Amino acid sequence: MNDLAIHLQDEAAESFRADVLAGLRHKPRRIPPKYFYDARGAALFDQICQLEEYYPPRAELEILETHAAEIARALGTQVLLVEFGVGTAEKSTRLLRAMTDPAGYVAVDLCVAQIEASAKAVGDAIPGLPIVACLADFTAPLPLTHSTAGAMPRARRTVVYFPGSTIGNFDPAEALKLLRRIRRKVGPGGAALIAVDRKKDPAVIERAYNDTRGVTAAFNLNLLTRINRELGGDFDLGAFQHLALYDPWRGRAEMHLQSRRDQIVCVDRQCFSLRAGETLHTENSYKYAPEEFAALATEAGFAPGREWHDAEQRFGVYLLQA
Numbered sequence: 001m002n003d004l005a006i007h008l009q010d011e012a013a014e015s016f017r018a019d020v021l022a023g024l025r026h027k028p029r030r031i032p033p034k035y036f037y038d039a040r041g042a043a044l045f046d047q048i049c050q051l052e053e054y055y056p057p058r059a060e061l062e063i064l065e066t067h068a069a070e071i072a073r074a075l076g077t078q079v080l081l082v083e084f085g086v087g088t089a090e091k092s093t094r095l096l097r098a099m100t101d102p103a104g105y106v107a108v109d110l111c112v113a114q115i116e117a118s119a120k121a122v123g124d125a126i127p128g129l130p131i132v133a134c135l136a137d138f139t140a141p142l143p144l145t146h147s148t149a150g151a152m153p154r155a156r157r158t159v160v161y162f163p164g165s166t167i168g169n170f171d172p173a174e175a176l177k178l179l180r181r182i183r184r185k186v187g188p189g190g191a192a193l194i195a196v197d198r199k200k201d202p203a204v205i206e207r208a209y210n211d212t213r214g215v216t217a218a219f220n221l222n223l224l225t226r227i228n229r230e231l232g233g234d235f236d237l238g239a240f241q242h243l244a245l246y247d248p249w250r251g252r253a254e255m256h257l258q259s260r261r262d263q264i265v266c267v268d269r270q271c272f273s274l275r276a277g278e279t280l281h282t283e284n285s286y287k288y289a290p291e292e293f294a295a296l297a298t299e300a301g302f303a304p305g306r307e308w309h310d311a312e313q314r315f316g317v318y319l320l321q322a
Helices: 010-025 039-048 055-073 090-098 112-125 174-186 203-210 215-231 288-300
Strands: 002-010 079-084 104-109 131-135 157-162 193-196 240-247 252-261 262-266 272-274 280-287 303-309 314-322
Touching: 002 193, 010 055, 010 272, 039 104, 039 112, 039 215, 039 240, 039 280, 055 090, 055 314, 079 090, 079 215, 090 104, 104 280, 112 131, 112 174, 157 174, 157 240, 174 193, 174 288, 215 240, 215 252, 215 280, 288 303
Parallel strands: 002 131, 079 104, 079 157, 104 131, 157 193
Antiparallel strands: 193 314, 240 252, 252 280, 262 272, 303 314
16 A cells, blocks of 8 residues: 655645736746646647557657656655656656655656646555645746655655656756756755757658647647636637647747737726737746756756667767766
């Protein structure tokens, strides 16, 4: 039987409200991508991960299937694995199974349903493993340490696991701040294991965010549904369309919700005038050449170690030593 502790951050709902209103006031308008993941958003993203066009999940799983034992040896024994953005926990489960005597697992996510299901999945797969499920924003200071409430045994080292190329959702300056925060979190002797999408043919990238079944469009538009439900918004989903493109100069894929007409939208009794063609910028996904990401990690205070990639070299998993 697993030991499971759950820690909540009560300010999450207020942060959602503040971030949405600030983003609508900003020019150009934007909404942080971390708010995609309510229960329906998480389910839609799981569907995206099964799409033929969306290569990152298959590439990352290929790396784990091929190199999990090697990665586990590089991490060492008695490791406390702290996962940022758990998703289905499929990747972390594979990794934990390959590890020798892991000290425990901490799942950090903003979606209640997702984190509960993921913590249960890991517990079912690895009986006896101490688990902490932390409903929190990993970009903010986390309300736990490896010894929170005595939930975790003493670990030899802490490793932050950041799968899914989510680091790409941050502008380089923000990614640097996050990596520095992770560096402080793991402490001396700790490490980070981070998945990164590589630069490649722009046509391949654009197809990944414009699937023919329209699942990514539904995922993007669901953000407006969530705002309507939780923040009293009055967005007409039919008045917006999904827009995704790749900017080779910035090295990033962009997702937007584009207004089909001039309109006024209101959230929490505050109203905003949008022009036809104006967009709400909902996500960036930066792509890095290996040397670019190594330089970013070095600037954050890490010593880049091993790097594993898939057979087509579309995707990389990097071990960064503190």
